[in-house]
Amino acid sequence: MKRNRRRILIYVVLLLVCIVALAAPLYNRQTPRLWGMPFFIWFQLVWVVVAAVATAVAHRAAGDQN
Amino acid sequence: MGTAGIVIFVGLFALVTIIGFIAAHWRKGDLDQLHEWGLGGRRFGTIVSWFLLGGDLYTAYTLIAVPALVFGAGAIGFFALPYALIAFILGFVTLPRLWDVAHQNGYVTAADFVQGHFQSRTLGVLVAITAIFATLPYLALQLVGMEVALAGLGLPTGAFSGDLPLIVAFLILAAYTYSSGLRAPAAISLVKDSLIYVVIIAAAIVIPKQLGGYGHLFDALPAGKKVLTMTAHNTGTVGAYMTLALGSALALFLYPHATTGIFAAKNGRVVRRNMALLPMYTVLLGFVMMLGYMAYVAGVQHMPQYAGGFKAYGPNYAVVALFLHSFPGWFAGIALAAIAIGALVPAAVMSIAAANLFARNLYLPMRKNVTAREETLVAKLVSLGIKVGAIAFILLVPVEFAIQFQLLGGIWIIQLFPALMLSLYIPWMRREGLIAGWVVGTALGTWMAASQGFATAVYPLHLFGWTFPGYAALYSVVANLVVTLGVSLMIPRNRSGSAGKTAELAVR
Numbered sequence: 231m232k233r234n235r236r237r238i239l240i241y242v243v244l245l246l247v248c249i250v251a252l253a254a255p256l257y258n259r260q261t262p263r264l265w266g267m268p269f270f271i272w273f274q275l276v277w278v279v280v281a282a283v284a285t286a287v288a289h290r291a292a293g294d295q296n
Numbered sequence: 297m298g299t300a301g302i303v304i305f306v307g308l309f310a311l312v313t314i315i316g317f318i319a320a321h322w323r324k325g326d327l328d329q330l331h332e333w334g335l336g337g338r339r340f341g342t343i344v345s346w347f348l349l350g351g352d353l354y355t356a357y358t359l360i361a362v363p364a365l366v367f368g369a370g371a372i373g374f375f376a377l378p379y380a381l382i383a384f385i386l387g388f389v390t391l392p393r394l395w396d397v398a399h400q401n402g403y404v405t406a407a408d409f410v411q412g413h414f415q416s417r418t419l420g421v422l423v424a425i426t427a428i429f430a431t432l433p434y435l436a437l438q439l440v441g442m443e444v445a446l447a448g449l450g451l452p453t454g455a456f457s458g459d460l461p462l463i464v465a466f467l468i469l470a471a472y473t474y475s476s477g478l479r480a481p482a483a484i485s486l487v488k489d490s491l492i493y494v495v496i497i498a499a500a501i502v503i504p505k506q507l508g509g510y511g512h513l514f515d516a517l518p519a520g521k522k523v524l525t526m527t528a529h530n531t532g533t534v535g536a537y538m539t540l541a542l543g544s545a546l547a548l549f550l551y552p553h554a555t556t557g558i559f560a561a562k563n564g565r566v567v568r569r570n571m572a573l574l575p576m577y578t579v580l581l582g583f584v585m586m587l588g589y590m591a592y593v594a595g596v597q598h599m600p601q602y603a604g605g606f607k608a609y610g611p612n613y614a615v616v617a618l619f620l621h622s623f624p625g626w627f628a629g630i631a632l633a634a635i636a637i638g639a640l641v642p643a644a645v646m647s648i649a650a651a652n653l654f655a656r657n658l659y660l661p662m663r664k665n666v667t668a669r670e671e672t673l674v675a676k677l678v679s680l681g682i683k684v685g686a687i688a689f690i691l692l693v694p695v696e697f698a699i700q701f702q703l704l705g706g707i708w709i710i711q712l713f714p715a716l717m718l719s720l721y722i723p724w725m726r727r728e729g730l731i732a733g734w735v736v737g738t739a740l741g742t743w744m745a746a747s748q749g750f751a752t753a754v755y756p757l758h759l760f761g762w763t764f765p766g767y768a769a770l771y772s773v774v775a776n777l778v779v780t781l782g783v784s785l786m787i788p789r790n791r792s793g794s795a796g797k798t799a800e801l802a803v804r
Binding site for chain 1: 371374377378380381382384385386388389509510511512513514522523524526534537538541542568569571572573575576578579582586
């Protein structure tokens with residue numbers, strides 16, 4: 231039961247990460263800039279890192295079972 | 297770019313050629329078995345799988361065409377970022393399951409899986425044909441990528457003598473793929489990806505510095521190149537961006553070269569761990585895209601020494617010109633070698649994947665009593681034939697044809713999404729529904745592309761007084777899904793070959 235709930239939580243988080251990545255109107259803007267890059271670029275780069283971390287955490291949480 | 301660059305280029309090429317031939321002896325197996333030749337004996341661990349799978353994303357054509365899109369069209373080219381991000385999360389969720397089923401039943405191809413899962417030869421053949429036709433233009437475009445890199449070396453191009461280096465390179469590739477199978481690209485991908493990492497990281501540091509820093513780089517760009525647009529009653533490039541990202545993400549792991557890479561993994565744990573590690577590739581992809589902006593701001597398109605390249609290859613020449621302009625000769629040699637070798641790995645995996653499909657899912661059902669040895673021989677010969685065909689295609693047909701054909705390939709391959717991915721989760725899908733959905737989706741998607749003169753895969757959908765320009769592949773697969781699920785619901789239970797855990801049809 232506890233295991234199932236954890237699994238659902240993992241899927242919900244991953245789904246949210248995907249939805250934000252797709253929501254172009256959300257990040258289609260130039261400011262604020264970071265390292266000289268427009269928001270449009272740096273937000274997506276940061277979000278890729280967020281996704282990588284989320285997937286790694288999900289992998290850990292799901293257990294490295296075979 | 298001088299002799300040093302050419303010497304380094306040729307040296308690196310020779311190195312991977314030697315690796316390709318030696319690979320046959322790597323974790324040696326009986327190469328007369330299809331799963332040994334075509335899946336490397338299913339023995340690849342985490343590291344090799346990472347390079348092999350990640351390599352599917354970093355093809356020569358990605359390095360050339362993605363920055364070319366940013367160079368020419370601007371911000372919309374960045375759709376590849378959310379695309380890769382979503383594709384890997386989707387893969388993380390679905391692929392370990394797919395691997396499990398494939399392993400338990402000895403499946404070599406995606407068509408094996410669909411045929412077994414739905415107990416339908418027709419569906420298996422349909423999947424095989426779709427996958428082969430979607431892969432061929434993709435393979436041909438790898439050659440375009442290599443051609444552009446070779447052009448950057450300053451060798452003469454155009455006439456037959458100019459095509460000679462390309463022909464020689466591909467014949468060598470064909471030879472070691474024939475003898476070593478999937479082991480060759482797997483081994484070479486270690487060298488290839490290391491080179492690509494070095495080149496991209498160097499470019500991301502060195503080139504912006506020459507242009508006065510990232511801040512100056514973006515200040516120098518025209519505003520129109522930096523944002524997506526949207527007007528009243530038209531979702532514009534914003535909608536196109538979103539649909540291209542989602543549609544491409546759904547399609548990525550349906551391509552046979554991707555499934556081949558997954559099925560070749562040693563166990564489900566390797567697949568899972570890989571899907572958790574692969575998103576790191578995507579960060580680099582962001583910098584690959586910015587190469588397009590860098591080329592634009594550097595102004596390589598106005599420099600007389602690159603005019604010939606731009607005339608022959610259009611925006612696809614932008615990255616090569618940028619490397620030649622920004623790097624010293626010897627490092628430009630490494631960079632161009634990285635692109636050219638970047639064509640070899642996916643081209644080899646694609647030809648092997650298509651050959652596996654042909655031998656296993658088209659040849660085998662037609663003939664009786666095919667031995668494993670004969671099946672493998674057919675696959676090897678087909679992989680050889682595909683590569684010769686790809687060279688002929690690129691040399692004889694205008695390159696626009698290959699690009700248009702590749703656009704269609706993306707629309708066709710996504711139609712396999714219900715059969716290959718959703719079937720893992722929806723047990724009540726029926727083969728009749730899948731076939732009907734495939735027919736509707738393929739026809740609609742092809743019509744949408746045709747209505748745009750095959751020039752773009754973005755179709756302006758008119759609905760409720762709005763215009764939604766979006767990826768035809770995504771629109772058509774939605775239609776496919778509606779038909780698939782609708783027909784499946786209409787067919788009474790126990791009549792059709794039901795999916796699920798009951799007996800999977802033996803393929804061999």
